Amino acid sequence: MNTQALIFDVDGTLAETEEAHRQAFNQTFAEFGLGWVWDQNLYGKLLKVSGGKERIKAYVLDQHPEMLVPGLDLRIATLHQRKTALYTAAVATGDVPLRPGIARLVAEARAAGLRLAIATTTTRANVLALMQGTGLSPEWFETMACSDDAPIKKPDPQAYLLVLERLKLPPEACLAIEDSANGIRAARAAGLDVVMIPSAYTAGDKADGARSVWADLAPVSLTHLLG
Template structure:
C-alpha cells in the first residue's frame, strides 16, 4: 500500500495540550462560582470521554445545557489565550515530520474532537499546511466513534488504507481503526500506559520517528 496522507489528532498529538485544557477548565469553573475541582488523577479519567462539553456532563450529568455551553465557551477563551501567549508548543518531531511529508507530496489532514477555535489558536498560519481540518463542530459523534475520520476521508476522496492516523489516545485508535485507517500512537502526559490495542506502533513521542519509518509501518 502506498501512503498518501497523514491524519493528525490535535490534543496530545500535535501538542501537549491537556494540562493547559485542565487549567482552563478550572479557571472557568472558578469564574462561574463553582467549587468543582478536576485534579490530574480525575482529569485522566475524564479524558476517556471525548469532547469538552461531554466531559463536563460526565462530571455533572445534572448540569443544564446553558451552563455547559457557558462553561465551555469561557474555557475555550481562556485556553486560546494561553496558546496565544506561547504556553503551548508543538510536540517534539511534529514540525519536522510535517515538513518531510509536505516535501514528499503526502497530503495532510486533521481529525479532532476539539473545537475549531482551539485548533486555529494552536496552529496559526500553520493551518494552511492541512488540506482538511475536521473538528468537534463537524462531527456530533465523538471518538471512539469514527465519524470525524469518515468525514476527513470523504473530503479527501481517499480510502482508509491509503492513510495513516497519528493519535495519542485509546479512543483515537479505536476511531481510526473503525474507519479502516492504520494508527501510530505517540503517548502523551495523560495517556501514557493506556491500552493502545490495534495500533501499529506506540512511541513516547515522534522525535525519532521520520516519514520513512511511518511508511515502513504502513506497508
C-alpha cells in the same frame, strides 16, 4: 497501497495540550463560583470522556447530581464557551509547544508531497489557536474535521470518515497519528492504520490496534513512520 496522506489527532498528539485545557476548565469554574477543582488525577479519569461539554456533564452526573435540572445543557454550553476562550488565548500565545518531532515530520511530509489533514474532537477555534501559537500553518492541512462539523466524538469514527470523504481517498491510502485508545478505536473503525504516540495523560492507554507505538516522533523519520 502507498500512503498518500497523514491524518493527525490534535490534543495529546500535536502537543501536550491537556494541562492547558485543565487549567482553563478550573479557571472557568472559579469565575462562575462553582468551587469545582479538577486535579490531575481526576482530570486523567475525566479524559476517558471525549469532548469538553461531555466531560463537564459526566462530572456533574457523577459528583453533582443535584444540578441535574432543566437547563443544565445550556449552563454547560456557557461554561464551555468561556473555557474555550481562556484556552485559545493561552495556546495562541505559545503556552504549549508542539511535541518532539511533529514540526520536522510535518515538514518532511510536505516535502514528500504527502497530503495532511486533521481529525479531532476539539473545536476548530482550539486547533487554529494551537497552530497560531506553534507555527503550524492551517494552510498546510488540506482539511480539518473538528467537533464543529464532526460532532460525534471519538471513539466514533465520524471525524475520520469525514476527512476520508473530503480527501477522496480510501483508508488504505492514509495513516492516522493518535495518542489515545479512544483515538485508535476511531481511526480503526474508519479502516485506517494508526501510529500511537502516548501523551502524558494517555500513557496508561492500551495500544490495541495500533500499527506501532513510539514515545514520541523525535527519532522517527517519515520513511520509518510509513514503513
